[in-house]
Amino acid sequence: MKLKTRLIIAFFVIIFVPVFLTSLALFGFGRYQLNSIEETYGIKDPSYDTLSNSVQMVSKFTQKSFEEMQDQAGRDPDMFLDRSYLDTLNEKLSGKASYLIVRRGGEMYYSGKEENIDALFEELPPYGDYNKISDSGVYIGKDVQAFVKQMDVDFTDGSEGSVFIITSVSATLPQIKSLVRDMVIAIIVILIFTAGFLTMWIYNGISTPLKKLKLATQNIKEGNLDFTMEAQGDDEISGLCRDFEQMRRRLKESAEEKVQYDRENKELISNISHDLKTPITAVKGYVEGIMDGVADTPEKMDKYIRTIYNKANDMDRLINELTFYSKIDTNRIPYTFNKINIKDYFDDCIEEVGLDLESKNIELSYFNYADADTIVIADAEQLKRVINNIISNSVKYMDKPKGYINIRVKDVGDFIQVEIEDNGKGIATKDLSNVFDRFYRTDASRNSSQGGSGIGLSIVKKIIEDHGGKIWVSSKLGAGTIMYFVLRKYQEVPIDE
Template sequence: MKLKTKLIVAFMSVMILPMIFMTVVMHTFAPREVGELQQLYMIVVFITTTMLIYWIYRSVSLPLAKLQKAARNIKEGNLDFEIRQESDDEIGQLCQDFEEMRLRLKANAEEKVAFDRENKELISNISHDLKTPITAIKGYVEGIMDGVADTPEKMDRYIKTIYNKANEMDLLINELTLYSKIDTNRIPYNFTTISAKDYFGDCGEDLHMELESKGVEFTYRNDMEEDCKVIVDPEQLRRVINNIVSNSLKYMDKPNGKVTMEVKDVGDFIQIELGDNGKGIAAKDLPYIFDRFYRTDASRNSSKGGSGIGLSIVKKIVEEHGGNIWATSEEGAGTTMYFVIRKYQEVSIDE
């Protein structure tokens, strides 16, 4: 019962109903009997008023006591409690609103704890992965300073190694900067309508040249029609493909590495498949490979390095294109990454 209704009932019980009762009594009973009935009436009114006041007080005071205790818990940072709505009046609705606020505060607090933990892990990972090339650069520079590189061939090899290690550091820093922009939704996407066949064909040519120089066999297939178009950010979507292929090369454990790329028409979507014949991913790890900071090799001594955010960046970019990404894998046989993006379809003015 609403609080307003309770007050109306109390008012009716204390004021209006007694007046009606007295009017009926005065017109029905003799004056002597009316006096006795008035005394009885005063007793009944007192008892009724007391019970009504207690009823209203109890319906207000108990929920307020719960809210006061809840507010004290929140002030002290304790959010592990529950406020139950035990009535459907205004106080009960206030309890429900208070409970929803508590749940939201708890969710925000848990999200902040998770965010802080992930940031600490990111800093730890990046620090470790930056330390490795920095140590190598210092070692080779000291070798040059001490005269260890005493031949042109050695000097050339030392300088190339220093250059490669500096590139590794640059890639890590760029990855961290990109992740920061993605995580705060500050990537300036430049979407444009382009031919799917031409765009992915260019990506395939670039991959062929890159992989050939690394001794990796590359196979490309594109079944798209010439007039099929997509709305994408060419630079960011190319980053998706490059990140996936780089990940394949990082975990390639066979002397004759193979990478495949296939573009398919799947109705309203275009599906891109990027496969390899690497060491594969364990079934227990497969559901988590797109999570931030997740690494299938938990050891920081792994020579593979990596901050653990490469595939999470890939997932974010694909989803920002309105698509989806997933993977299949078999240990010892290889991994295939799939992602889909929607085709561009012109809509008539009438539609």
């Protein structure tokens, strides 16, 4: 669940859930307190309206006692001059947070409260106000704060008096105070519970993926990229975890590429060093022979110098390959594209290559089936590098006493296809897909006759692809290999007049 959705849900939950639970608490506590009021004060079927109306409530829980007093006044008003009877009445009223006051004439005759009530007595209604007071009584405010019920009495001796039921506001309905206290506590508990639940819900939705992210960052900090960060859900943090996992994969790929790159560089240096050592050793040997006078005839001197020259060419070729390899890695191969006539170009190229192959006892055959005016757009120098690298590779793996290399140039529609075939040792089927990879060798063994930098065919593939062409190979182990590559022909586009 998305974090935005969680916050929206939390917003509504924190509003409606406390309201609902508070309503339930109010109903429960209210019913309990109403039952308590009914049992304590003898009020039949009290309601929530009764609780909300203090005057009505006070009137009800003293009403029965007031009616009994009215009956007694009708039968024998002088009973209200009997202090023992008044004490009995006052004792009943005390259980209802009330007490009794009797006034005879203008003086206080009886007080059911031991405390000083002079201030209250002065505020009591005068004789004759009974009919002006409602059945609920009257409220006396100011410093007194009490509910008063009045009953006027005419004693048999001709004196007048009033009997009052006084209910203290501060002592009225402890159940209401208890209800308010319980509701305040319930509301606090409900808010704490709701807030705690929502906090844990949102926290768990965030903390779990954050812990995964923290663990993942620690792994990356320690250089460990061999872990998987699984993310479930469609929330924002899960999306961040998925992005983090993609970043980890990219970092791991980059690290593996760097390791591979470093290994290839080390292998290249090793290969070049090995291949340079052989011609340098030969050059030193022949130079020492010349210095020691071993080449004492013109024929020997010519042979020594020619051998030194050939070995120097081998070293130059290796150095050129190394330089070109660095340009491949930085995509800075210096191409100079021009229009090249296929027939003229390959005729010159074959003539140059043939002289070198002849000295190695390898027969060269050349067939050009393309039209004499066929043209391609290519870099002549780099295309020559392609041909020389392929032929050099064929010569390197030539295992026959009499070798041959067959070069065929064909017209295949919009392309020129060049085929370079040899009768060397061939390539196993399992190795065909890897021959253009850097440093890949079909023969793991290495000696001076089959050395090389290991990047010759990868250079060939790069050049052909940069020309918009394609290269592939077919071979049969023990029989020979055929290298194919195609280049798109150049065609004049007519301009509409």
